[in-house]
Amino acid sequence: MTGKIAKPQLAPKRTLPKSDRAFPTTALEVLLSQSVGGPVCGVDEAGRGPWAGPVSAAAVILNPDDLPEGIDDSKALTEKRRFELEPRIKASAIAWGVGFASVEEIEELNILHATGLAMCRAIEALGVEPKAALVDGNYRFKLPCDVKTVVGGDGLSLSIAAASILAKTARDRLMIELDAQYPGYGFASHKGYNAPIHQAALKAMGPCPAHRPSWAPIRALLEG
Template structure:
């Protein structure tokens, strides 16, 4: 009788500043990590954050925001803001998403986040594989929020900020459950849309909302 080998848990290497240091050497100045939250949801803005970490005072526990609990993200946000050399938040509204498309709206939110930094960076290290047009030299890192400390910090600020905005939207539009699903296409969100139709914070350019609006117009 053969026994199955025990599964070994994959241990991810710790996040570092290696990518930031490489880009800083190329561009000759400070580098911010940039990430966004909210490209997939059907409602609410897309939010971006930019963070320039102090290499001598990095907050403990930074990680990809998706790997952290909501409570941990909320605890880290003020620590990141306090310890960072600079941080900035930018949003693109639902109207801008519908007018521009989500990719261009994401770029706009990232541009606004970098412009909100109190220190102008020489470079931006962006999570993903798309080189957005930003007001400094850009490098990208696929899975960067699990590699780069700066991107991880940005991912925490972006997600926590956007989640808080959706909680506020829940008080304005309580029928949709925004505080629970944050605008994503959950079963409860679908049910609420079927009952009440979309509200002004729904992205009419997204297929599920567009289809619903088409049925209402018919």
Template sequence: MPPSFRFERDHPEPCAGVDEAGRGPLAGPVVAAAVILDRRRLPHGIDDSKKLDEPAREALYAKITRVAGWGVGIVDVEEIDRLNIYHATMLAMTRAVDALGIEPGMVLVDGNALPKWRYPATALVSGDALSRSIAAASIVAKVTRDRIMHVHDADWPGYGWRQNKGYGTPEHKAALIRLGPTPLHRRSFAPVAQLCLSI
């Protein structure tokens, strides 16, 4: 069953969906997106980004960003290490909604926690599978972060970031041991911290 507008219809317009990408990787930023969909111009096929392959996400990203209101919030590695990943994610979500440029009547957030912000908001567990606005945000956040990691893959070859996007795959961990950490590795994350201690 694809995500619907059931939750959006229960709240004042404009209703924004918010989701993040990149909480778990060992390297790279955490990225959040906020999307306000135009119900008269809905791209077909919007779904939880995890259920879509990369070409489908890219195609939907192009359609969503052409017809919807959207904003992106990025929190870099230095901020993640200083704040911790939970607070960094909350900050990325706040930046994403701020970047919309309009005040939402309600914000639907994927997960079970909300940032401490001024916006009226509701947290929805598995929201990217329930709300079409959150699903659209999941696509924008994922594609934005993947593109960032593609650029960093060229800057720091050998870690396989074009394929693993900074997640702790066996190949990435082996490269981390072989090549050492880069400035884009999260030193507050255990596998990177342990390696740094042993160098």
């Protein structure tokens, strides 16, 4: 009797459609709120990497009975969608706050500590004292309440995602204002990040007061 061993067949790779990916929920907020016995805010920042402009942060305490549809990590949304969601988040949230740290404060403190300062200002602007904060990332900032860090939090926690939207829209709006104040750099389009038109403008005109002098490309121009 003869025979052969059939090799196992590998299942074809399956790519999940975008609609099947996990979206942020309030599960982390519920667990932490039960643990600390009080309100929990989500906190996130925007603008740590650009060559110009301040860093911003937002804090949001969501109302579990009034959650706007469509809240997601700000990076997964278009600029138009972020600005559409901004007033809905503000209108439905129990409390929200936005804080900034200026270019001068970034230079004095460094970007990490300036980010923490912006977060403190955002929490203080809530008008409600949270018992704890869910903060995106793995760095434990010193904030005026207990802190729980969440890596990838803007894709897991609904309140962090909401904060990421408010931080981004607030900073984008300010960069549009800086574009009018310092025309020619294209701040309204690239928001201070590295972009070909930004590089070209810097070479043609040099830095302006909105630029961060310690950032390597800006420092090189200033020293040159």
